Amino acid sequence: MKSFTFEIDGKTHTGRAVLSNGTVWAHVDGQTFVYESPEKRSIRRAGKSMGNTSPDEIRAPMPGKIVKINVMMNSKVEAHDVIVVMEAMKMEYTLKAQAPGRVSRIGCVIGDQVSLGQLLVKLET
Amino acid sequence: MSQSTRIQKLAIANRGEVAVRIIHACQELGIETVLLHSEADVGTRAWRMAGEKICIGPAPTSESYLKIDRNVQGALSAGAQAIHPGFGFLSENADFAQAVIDANLIFVGPKPQTIRSLGDKISAKQLIEKAKVPTVPGYAGADQRIETLVDEAASIGFPVIVKAAAGGGGRGMKVIRNRNEAADLISSAQREAQSAFGSSIVFLEKYLDHAKHIEFQVFGDFTGKCVHLFERECSVQRRHQKIVEEALSPSLEPELRAEMAKAAVTLAEKAGYNGAGTVEFMVQDDRFYFLEMNTRLQVEHPVTEMVLGVDLVKAQILTAAREFAIWKQADLVPRGHAIECRVYAEDPFNRGLPSTGELLGLHWPEGPGRRFEVGFEAGDEITPFYDPMLAKIIVWDEDRPRAIRKMVKTIDDSIIFGVRANLPYLKAILTHPEFVEGIMTTQFIQSHFPEGLTPRGLTDPQTEFGKRAMAELQGRPSKPGAGKTSDLDVLAAPWSGAWRGV
Numbered sequence: 001m002k003s004f005t006f007e008i009d010g011k012t013h014t015g016r017a018v019l020s021n022g023t024v025w026a027h028v029d030g031q032t033f034v035y036e037s038p039e040k041r042s043i044r045r046a047g048k049s050m051g052n053t054s055p056d057e058i059r060a061p062m063p064g065k066i067v068k069i070n071v072m073m074n075s076k077v078e079a080h081d082v083i084v085v086m087e088a089m090k091m092e093y094t095l096k097a098q099a100p101g102r103v104s105r106i107g108c109v110i111g112d113q114v115s116l117g118q119l120l121v122k123l124e125t
Numbered sequence: 126m127s128q129s130t131r132i133q134k135l136a137i138a139n140r141g142e143v144a145v146r147i148i149h150a151c152q153e154l155g156i157e158t159v160l161l162h163s164e165a166d167v168g169t170r171a172w173r174m175a176g177e178k179i180c181i182g183p184a185p186t187s188e189s190y191l192k193i194d195r196n197v198q199g200a201l202s203a204g205a206q207a208i209h210p211g212f213g214f215l216s217e218n219a220d221f222a223q224a225v226i227d228a229n230l231i232f233v234g235p236k237p238q239t240i241r242s243l244g245d246k247i248s249a250k251q252l253i254e255k256a257k258v259p260t261v262p263g264y265a266g267a268d269q270r271i272e273t274l275v276d277e278a279a280s281i282g283f284p285v286i287v288k289a290a291a292g293g294g295g296r297g298m299k300v301i302r303n304r305n306e307a308a309d310l311i312s313s314a315q316r317e318a319q320s321a322f323g324s325s326i327v328f329l330e331k332y333l334d335h336a337k338h339i340e341f342q343v344f345g346d347f348t349g350k351c352v353h354l355f356e357r358e359c360s361v362q363r364r365h366q367k368i369v370e371e372a373l374s375p376s377l378e379p380e381l382r383a384e385m386a387k388a389a390v391t392l393a394e395k396a397g398y399n400g401a402g403t404v405e406f407m408v409q410d411d412r413f414y415f416l417e418m419n420t421r422l423q424v425e426h427p428v429t430e431m432v433l434g435v436d437l438v439k440a441q442i443l444t445a446a447r448e449f450a451i452w453k454q455a456d457l458v459p460r461g462h463a464i465e466c467r468v469y470a471e472d473p474f475n476r477g478l479p480s481t482g483e484l485l486g487l488h489w490p491e492g493p494g495r496r497f498e499v500g501f502e503a504g505d506e507i508t509p510f511y512d513p514m515l516a517k518i519i520v521w522d523e524d525r526p527r528a529i530r531k532m533v534k535t536i537d538d539s540i541i542f543g544v545r546a547n548l549p550y551l552k553a554i555l556t557h558p559e560f561v562e563g564i565m566t567t568q569f570i571q572s573h574f575p576e577g578l579t580p581r582g583l584t585d586p587q588t589e590f591g592k593r594a595m596a597e598l599q600g601r602p603s604k605p606g607a608g609k610t611s612d613l614d615v616l617a618a619p620w621s622g623a624w625r626g627v
Contacts, residue, residue, distance in 0.1 A: 001485070001486035001488065001503070001540070001542065002594075002597075002598065004590070004593065004594050004597060006589070006590055006593050006594075008585075008586045008589045008590065009585070009586065009589075011586065013586055013590050015590055015594070016486070016488065016540055017591075017594035017595075017598060018485045018486045018542050018543075018598070019595070019598035019599065020483075020485050020543070024591065024594065024595045024598060025485060025486065025542035025543065026587075026590065026591050026594050027488075027540045027542070028586075028587055028590045028591075029584070029586070029587060030536075030537030030538070031549070031583075031587065032540065032541065032542070032546075032548070033583060033587065033591060035591055035595060061478060062478055062479050062481075062509070063481055063509045064479075064509050065509075067316055067320075068313075068316070082309065085313065085316075087317075087320065088479045088509045089470075089479045089509060089510075089511060089512055089513040090186075090296050090317075090320070090321050090511065090512050091296065091317070091364070091479075092313055092316070092317050094313075
């Protein structure tokens with residue numbers, strides 16, 4: 001962590017920043033921010049667009065463990081049905097369907113340690 | 126030189142900031158330490174601080190921190206005379222306490238039979254009913270079938286809360302609002318309870334919807350004589366996990382305080398309590414209801430230490446060594462106000478989702494009346510296996526408004542790089558009018574911050590600061606006032622959109 005003092009618009013601002021893996025973390029005026037380099041940002045964006053923004057896929061929103069899978073292949077699901085239950089940092093999180101559909105693929109089993117963005121269940125909507 | 130003749134070396138069956146807290150206490154007492162840790166915690170702050178360390182298993186808690194035999198074996202092989210369980214994990218497990226004693230080791234905590242009768246919330250309720258302390262209506266039966274629990278919940282009347290019989294800390298707790306969701310939530314609570322505490326037994330209670338959470342710290346010497354160390358208010362909870370705690374409560378009238386303190390001490394003495402324990406109550410409409418008794422050190426114990434000038438962890442260890450005469454009740458006079466904020470590795474701008482990764486940098490702004498209980502240092506890895514608490518910030522000042530202001534300033538100046546942390550969330554809580562007034566209930570978070578915080582933009586000076594720091598860190602130093610060079614102008618467009626609060 002490095003300390004920086006810059007004069008900006010006639011006022012002195014002192015803060016700290018660190019660069020790691022194309023990402024800058026900075027703290028100034030009581031707030032912390034991250035900046036991702038343009039390359040890293042596009043990778044992360046791609047990862048996000050594969051996330052639960054797509055209504056036919058359930059992806060892991062965080063690294064964690066699969067504790068329950070409520071569906072089987074070809075199960076019919078309704079919007080807001082709980083599809084998968086994950087555990088991370090000792091708390092359970094439920095992942096719900098965003099739209100009605102039929103299960104076309106299950107990419108995990110109970111007990112799996114899954115990574116951020118991993119495809120867990122695919123639906124045909 | 127050890128101040129304790131019975132304990133020269135103490136094993137710590139825990140991790141993170143509480144392990145560090147116990148090591149600090151041992152260092153002051155001249156007691157050597159052995160850290161019983163999982164593979165995932167090699168190299169963390171507690172691991173570096175401990176005199177010796179013994180790996181007791183892989184990362185999952187069920188294969189390491191919750192393994193009774195491995196913890197006992199680890200302590201024995203290191204030649205320790207005592208085990209401190211910290212909080213969480215095996216700290217309220219009577220079988221563990223018994224196994225420790227059976228191995229001729231000292232358990233830093235109450236007797237196994239005390240833990241069994243108090244720590245298990247079902248029998249604790251029966252005990253406190255005998256002591257004529259009011260309890261919340263509920264079901265605490267042995268029949269744990271889902272159908273039975275659903276029927277019992279319906280007959281109590283929704284909303285109903287389901288809780289782990291063997292635990293605390295929000296894990297294995299769910300609020301059930303209607304019959305339709307009851308079965309799913311109860312089975313989820315049972316799984317969380319099994320994973321966190323090694324027992325899936327749950328109980329049900331009527332859910333009080335505008336109550337305050339107020340708890341009394343009690344302490345018993347080795348003869349079973351108990352005192353109370355006043356109360357803490359912990360109404361600011363999210364998913365039943367405490368976030369901000371304070372001592373004393375801003376809203377307890379002296380008569381009610383005295384009545385609750387008496388009930389807490391009566392319960393502890395009836396149970397022959399030794400060491401530190403906490404009697405939790407819900408207070409609604411000037412009535413109090415017994416919630417549970419935690420037979421261990423509490424995460425929020427520092428606020429009590431700050432207003433009373435005591436060291437509860439040292440007192441625990443000395444009491445376990447049968448060397449400590451506890452405080453006289455009349456000597457325990459609180460002064461000023463203390464607040465604790467729990468710093469969690471979670472993204473306040475993304476519904477509190479856990480954040481993992483390497484800590485790239487940490488800075489804690491020291492100052493008078495500021496205390497930092499920190500489990501990790503820069504370079505440590507935050508893994509998905511454990512509780513997301515990174516640290517606790519505790520402040521003390523002469524009165525509550527000053528303590529709040531001191532905490533806000535301390536949060537502003539605290540730095541965590543590498544994982545997203547809840548510091549902006551803590552600040553939003555502390556500056557909320559309801560908190561400032563002291564009238565918050567356990568519904569506070571649900572009512573005011575159900576989805577965390579909304580991301581906000583950066584000020585122009587912050588954006589400019591970031592640009593220049595980036596340039597310097599990449600080894601292309603920016604000249605003062607050079608913010609308008611063509612180099613930075615090229616990058617300005619993608620940057621502004623990529624910045625976001627963490």
